[in-house]
Amino acid sequence: MAVAERAKRSVQRKRKPKLMAVINDACTGCAGAPICITECPVDLCMYEVENPDAPIFNRVEVDPLLCIGCKKCISKGPMDTFLEGCPWDAIDMVPIDEYEKTYGELPY
Secondary structure (H helix, E strand, O other), X not given: OOHHXXXXXXXXXXXXXXXXXXXXXOOOHHHHOOHHHHHOOOOOOEEEEEOOOOOOOEEEEEOOOOOOOOOHHHHEOHXXXXXXXXXXXXXXXXXXXXXXXXXXXXXX
């Protein structure tokens, strides 16, 4: 499903967040059970995609139009355990101005 389709199917945020979750190359999709997707409070914000560099693993992507920068993807684990980041250090919380310098300005 394309980014625009996912955004239409989910409630978009009202303003830009201060931080944006960005998945780096360390993502392994947690062997098909990524806790970051489960803990994200925004429906369809985080989703699995095929990983062309490691076909046996999926990876996670973040929809930049839906991310609210809440950090739950890096701080909550199974059964409400506390995490100090992604187990693989695959999620970077990037300030929005830095994100926009790299990926382009977001519409809101």
